[in-house]
Amino acid sequence: MSDPRDRPEDPPQPDPDAPATDEELAESAKLREALEDPRRPNDDAELARAMSSAWSPRDLTAEAHRSLVEQALLHHDARRRRQRVIRLSFGASAVLALAAAVLLYVRSDRQPPETVHVTAMAVSRSTQALFQDPFAPSGGESARIDRIAMARAADLRDNEFAKWGVR
Amino acid sequence: MLRRVAGPSDSDEQLERERRLVERAHAGDRSAVGELLAKHGPALYRSVLLPRLGSEAAARDALSEVYERVVERFDRFTWQNVGFWPWLRTVALRVALDQLRARKRLVFWDAEDVAREMDATQTVTPIDQKLSEHRDRQAARARVEEALSRIRPRYARAIRLRVLEERSREEVARELEVSPATFDVVLHRAMQSLRKSLDPPGDQSKAAPHREHAVQDAPPSSEAPDV
Numbered sequence A: 001m002s003d004p005r006d007r008p009e010d011p012p013q014p015d016p017d018a019p020a021t022d023e024e025l026a027e028s029a030k031l032r033e034a035l036e037d038p039r040r041p042n043d044d045a046e047l048a049r050a051m052s053s054a055w056s057p058r059d060l061t062a063e064a065h066r067s068l069v070e071q072a073l074l075h076h077d078a079r080r081r082r083q084r085v086i087r088l089s090f091g092a093s094a095v096l097a098l099a100a101a102v103l104l105y106v107r108s109d110r111q112p113p114e115t116v117h118v119t120a121m122a123v124s125r126s127t128q129a130l131f132q133d134p135f136a137p138s139g140g141e142s143a144r145i146d147r148i149a150m151a152r153a154a155d156l157r158d159n160e161f162a163k164w165g166v167r
Numbered sequence B: 001m002l003r004r005v006a007g008p009s010d011s012d013e014q015l016e017r018e019r020r021l022v023e024r025a026h027a028g029d030r031s032a033v034g035e036l037l038a039k040h041g042p043a044l045y046r047s048v049l050l051p052r053l054g055s056e057a058a059a060r061d062a063l064s065e066v067y068e069r070v071v072e073r074f075d076r077f078t079w080q081n082v083g084f085w086p087w088l089r090t091v092a093l094r095v096a097l098d099q100l101r102a103r104k105r106l107v108f109w110d111a112e113d114v115a116r117e118m119d120a121t122q123t124v125t126p127i128d129q130k131l132s133e134h135r136d137r138q139a140a141r142a143r144v145e146e147a148l149s150r151i152r153p154r155y156a157r158a159i160r161l162r163v164l165e166e167r168s169r170e171e172v173a174r175e176l177e178v179s180p181a182t183f184d185v186v187l188h189r190a191m192q193s194l195r196k197s198l199d200p201p202g203d204q205s206k207a208a209p210h211r212e213h214a215v216q217d218a219p220p221s222s223e224a225p226d227v
Helices: A022-036 A043-055 A062-110 A115-120 A141-164 B002-006 B010-026 B030-053 B056-072 B085-102 B111-124 B129-148 B153-164 B169-176 B180-198 B211-217
Strands: none
Touching (some): A022 A043, A022 B180, A043 B030, A043 B129, A043 B153, A062 B030, A062 B056, B030 B056, B030 B085, B030 B129, B056 B085, B085 B129, B129 B153, B153 B169, B153 B180, B169 B180
16 A cells, blocks of 8 residues: 555545436445355455455464365375376486496497408408419410309308308 | 463473474474464464455465465475564465465555565564564554545445444444435445545556546436435
8 A cells, every 4th residue: 555645636536425326326236235245246345355354354264274284285295296206207217228228238248249250251362272283384274263263152152151150 | 470480481382392393394294384384374364364365265375375385395494493483474475475466456455565564574573473463463454544544534434334343234324324225325435435545546447437427427316315
């Protein structure tokens, strides 16, 4: 409530003894009904009730008060339970993720690297071992090529069998 | 008498009991929080929330909000040998302030008044709940008296008898020596006048149009009672 001294001068008040208008009569009836029945909305009746509450405030019933206290305690407990469930869910998810990461790491560590299979296979090498005798001064090229091709075809077959795991 | 003087006073014992309850509550005992609220809640509703918010429904909602905040933030309360009441009253004023700021309805306290009370609460709130309640009650009544002093004495009397003393319409009409129908109009005019005096300057839109204009707009009623 502001200080009345700070307010601009009030306009002249209407004559309190003047006859009521139709509008006033209707508003008066609405106010009377709203004062008798608090469910009826009416600004003046609300202001009257606010004034009455400030002048002689009524007590809250013991039952209503107890119910508000219990409700606050229950809400708090429920909220804490919810928070605990959320924390547990996050914790469990984090532990599972960590376990999965460790498992993956361990498995990848134990698995032999693929280079092991590669070393078991035939590798590129010189063809010198295929020819024990010195070459003739002329001729014999096709026979030497055939020998090399057969040896390499055998290597290729052998490698594929190794790759398929059937060697 | 001598024994009483020599021993701890009632308020000291109450303070000590309350300190133990606060200790239990800090240790996680919810029933101790419940006991503290049960002890101070009714006074909080009656002397802090209801007068400021002006309606039982709003005050009940606010009390519920206060309890939830207290239970949730109890670990922030530090015992300082002044009891639980000043802290609880401050929380309640905070909730009342939030409610008043959120709505436009005209009540006897506006948000700025409650904000000022909150600023003063650290130094002004008495430790003793009953003394604090008494002061709140006096302040509320003074506020009502001050509002009534701004309107015509006849209007103030109509409001005092019908609204504050809650006497019946017929009884007040007899007291004012008018018919009940005339009294209805007197009370309506009284409330309009009160509303105008409470509305902040420049916000007169909520009040009914000025009566002179109303008279010009509407023809006088043949059944208009003599007011």
